[in-house]
Amino acid sequence: MLETDRIQLHKLVEEALPELDMMIGWTESCDPLQTTPVFIRDAKLISKLTLGPFCSQNLAGYLVKPPALESVPKDAKPIGICVKGCDSRSLVALIQEKFISRDRVRIFGIPCRGTIDWRKVAQRVGLSDVKSATVEDDFLVIDASGTTHRIGLEDVLARKCLGCRYPNPIIQDVLVGQVATPRSSSLETTYRDVDALDNKPIEERLAFWQSELDRCIRCYACRNACPLCVCQDKCIAETREPRWLTQRVGLPEKFLFHFIHAMHLAGRCTGCGECERVCPMDIPVTLIKEKLNKIMEEMLGYSAGLDPDGVPPLLTFNPGETEI
Amino acid sequence: MAVKIFIATDRLDSVLEKLSTKIDLWIPALLKDDKSGPTGFVPYEPGKAVAFDRQTTMSLKKVLLPQVETLLRFEYRKEPEGAINSTLAVEDRREARPTLVFGARPCDVRALTTLDRVFSNGPYVDPYYTERRKNTLFATLVCRQTDAKCFCSSVGGGPADMEGSHLRIVRTDDGYIVEALTKEAQSLLDNLGDAPDASREKQAAEIVEEVSRRRVGDLDTEGSAEAFRKRFEQTDYWVQMVSQCLSCGVCTYVCPTCYCFSITDEAENLKGERLRSWDSCMFYHYTLEASGHNPRPTKLERYRNRVGHKFSYIPERYEGLLGCCGCGRCIRSCPVSIDIRQVVGHLKENTNE
């Protein structure tokens, strides 16, 4: 089924490419468990495009991060982009905040059955050399150090995928493949990890974040991978004026950095999980944002990235609300 | 004087504990309660498990070049008469204690030759680094767990390369054989264990020989320096190679040879500290000038600089020494799977195109 989807994608991109400035998609990388983003202008490279559970990166950020692809002249052709369900929500949020205009992007929507977390694979097959990895039905087949492993896909999906409510793109111009079924329809399932931590006493929560955030090396991968962290080079975590943080490596600095990231995404985070995926120190960064997303849903009934005409709730107000 | 000892696997912890009474001891350990989670070098504590099964996520450079260190402290003291006048007191205290890093990898230790050239071999000598360097010994593991991202042999090293090491550790079926390679390291092994028996010694010798023959990685760096210069202005090449870069600092922070640092003064009221901390050429602020101009405004120039620094500028300045030790960490940890071997490998292809 993946193969037919891939062929369909190639065909659609081939037809569309003459009208496009470029096509952003995924291609295979040196790591069999992860793809790498690819930017295609040359029709010869279309065959390199791939899709499937290894395509974990959210490509929406490339449209707005320097050198921003969107900044080309206004009469330029649109940019083609592959988006999964969660990626499309980031795109919607960027359209909402007017970082991208809808007619500048040609969206190739890809229904998603979940992406693979290489760390979970490593937990099962060890960190031995993975030579190849393929998906057969509901299984991941891995050839590592001469042994073939067959692992249920469910067991190695990224944490964010397990509570996914929007596997299908929110907006698209074309849909590639069959519509997927959401894994979750309730807040309880989507936010079960948040609730699990919330149910612990406050001392344990503090201890949890102390031990997790202590590993933070402030490489800013979480921030740079976040499609909605649009300040980028002007981020207050790095500027000397205003100076919010020092270069010290104590816990207060690490806490404050993650507070900055989280508070700036409150009501804007679409839960794509990129911050957590890219963390070299395996810190559950997305969990912090999930809590704020849950607060936004419960307090204001708002989920980011679902309505291109919506306004993030902390950028607006309602005089009538008295319950808060 | 013990020159070679055998440590049975189950006795490792007690030996390390003994060792830690003689010298400050650092070991590779899990940083998270997950056996496949991130690892790094940490000061030894009794009971802390050694993570010997794979290369650490973070390199050992922080032993010699901490992520942040205080270079000096200062304090303004107001004169009792006339509060307008004040004197500045500066305190600059350095202390380097004898330290042993137990379980380093050949690539990591080799990486220090690059740092030495910059910090210790002049014309400017950095006293902070140099003093720690002089006081630090390395017990290096003959590396048998290379993976597809390792390429130490391509950059002049090798999985059994003992350059810069003071002790050699060979992991055998039932334990470790630790051998002193320098005089200063010999006394460390006193009273820690017995000499290995003949069969174990034979096994260790075979392992060393077998590992020494291995060639890890097939990157050809010959002529990269010139090829890089030709590529320097070919924006297309860099667009094609690194458009997916996120401009985060992962590659530089995990890299054992990246040594760039920043110096900042942090003061509160009348007291303050001058801090030196890791910096990354992947960051916008790294080259931002006071005027507001930034000579490397985008990730393309920044990534190009990283490649150029390691494979062109350092070799040209330091007689062919590469600024890369082939540990593969930047490849393993890159969030978008950029492979520096590809970027360097393609430098030479059709340069005239």
Add this chain to the structure above:
Amino acid sequence: MTDSSPRSSAPADQTAANTQGIKIVGFLCNWCSYGGADTAGVCRFKQPTDLRIVRIPCTGRMDPLFVAKSLIYGMDGVLVSGCHPRDCHYAVGNFYARRRMEALKLFLPFMGIDTRRFRYTWVSASEGQQWQKVVTEFSEEIHRLGPNPGVGPRSGENSKISNGLR
């Protein structure tokens, strides 16, 4: 604002003796609460002395990170006070603030920070008595809670925590 000599975790029940150094920071709207505090002062209402006031132009200026940073770096309490809803000098500033402060209030405990150390409230310039009540109650609450244990040692290089798992 960020003086925070590392404090050891203190027991919940505090006696007056070890709450001497309690520090509370108050972010007050220039147009209402700052005036309210002034009114309280002019009327000679007795007030606790732990509060250090930062005057802000409007609670709409109030970045939730001001609160977060204060608590992370060891402030014992943070009080934000502005105009009553619908009374904002700039018409809508406090409507924005209300959402942001409430979101932060719900979020802090998730990160292990005691949310009782943060309070936001509305006091107008004429409500000197109300200001006295608010600030006295909050100060008493903070004294009950004792010194803020913070999130950890300031520079982690030598700490046990920063060298790996605890």
